[in-house]
Amino acid sequence: MHELIAAPFLNAHYVLRPGDPRGLKIPEHCHLGLQQAVADAAVVPDWLCRPVLKQWGLDLTDRSAAEALLVRTPSSFDYGRASYELNMACNWECPHCYLGVKEDAGLPWEDRDKILHVLRDAGVVWLQITGGEPTIDKGFAAAYSRAYELGMMIEVLTNGSRLHNPLILSLLTERRPYRLTLSLYGATEESYDRLTQRRGAWKSFRRGLDAAHAAQLPIELSLIVTRDNEHEIDAMYALAESYGVRTREYNNMTPTYFGTGETLSAQALTRRSKRGVFTGCDAGNTSLHVDPLGMASICKVARSKQIPLLEEGLAGLSKLGGIADQALLRQGGCTGCTLSKECSTCMPLAERYRQAKAPLGSYCQHTEKRKEVSTP
Structure with missing residues (x-):
């Protein structure tokens, strides 16, 4: 099973170790180099061995890249x-x-x-x-x-x-x-x-x-x-x-x-x-x-x-x-709200509160009396 994951993430590339939230950021050409090392059955390159040893205490010297690394293929989507x-x-x-x-x-x-x-x-x-x-x-x-x-x-x-x-x-x-x-x-x-x-x-x-x-x-x-x-x-x-x-x-x-x-x-x-x-x-x-x-x-x-x-x-x-662009628009009882620039509640969550006929005070920052608004 792989020791490390090399993966594109949000227009960047990282080397990650399962079980640890920390990662090493690498240039795109290095990610491509790791892909090639796996394909060629080469060993893990020295440029990666050194920081991996420092970061995680993991010695990959002379280890097979295909054995030690799982190199993720870039996606046309960007859902990280x-x-x-x-x-x-x-x-x-x-x-x-x-x-x-x-x-x-x-x-x-x-x-x-x-x-x-x-x-x-x-x-x-x-x-x-x-x-x-x-x-x-x-x-x-x-x-x-x-x-x-x-x-x-x-x-x-x-x-x-x-x-x-x-x-x-x-x-x-x-x-x-x-x-x-x-x-x-x-x-x-x-x-x-x-x-x-x-x-x-x-x-x-x-x-x-x-x-x-x-x-x-x-x-x-x-x-x-x-x-x-x-x-x-x-x-x-x-x-x-x-x-x-x-x-x-x-x-x-x-x-x-x-x-x-x-x-x-x-x-x-x-x-x-x-x-x-x-x-x-x-x-x-x-x-x-x-x-x-x-x-x-x-x-x-x-x-x-x-x-x-x-x-x-x-x-x-x-x-x-x-769908996200539409869902995050101000709508329903929040349309035209004077506190819109200071609001702390996302619109999908506000919609749930309105559906539940919750008191405005449970999700709205207005302190003056207002007509309760709910969604049928």
């Missing part, structure tokens, strides 16, 4: 990043989850394999595998392995409950993700099990976290702060610190992706953070999302217009740029 939901099923039942109803729906292996090849051919280098809970999916290992074999750098979003499973742990240890992001829902068994609505959830999480930490996997904890666990926020940070891992705090609850608002009641009102000014994003242009049925959209939020990837394949992705 993607997220892929394997399934919407989950073994937790968290009230804040933006997926809403958890449906155990997915695709057979042949179709998943086709989707991963399309993503590879679209230029995807950084792939986020998510769900639902991806590790409970029977096809998780196969999908993860194929993405790895195709030369993608992988992040897994998980609740951690299955990471102690020997087969999953072995897979992630041998074919390392560059990031393993675990959601943390509390700092005690009582609050954790109450929020997830599953007895034993805390114990499963801690077993998974301990196993991943012992295996020295690159862990990051997402601290999910809701009204049910906000009293434990300091303890949640202390737990993360005890493992020496990075953290991110998520405290803004959003409607479900199909526009219902039952998730908003989980909001910890005293913990809501102020978003930065929204100035646009790369959704639909250099990144995309694929749902469990193979429907591609510009992101996880904006799913009103999707491309059936299994039917249209790579060519269908050419439509996403236009």
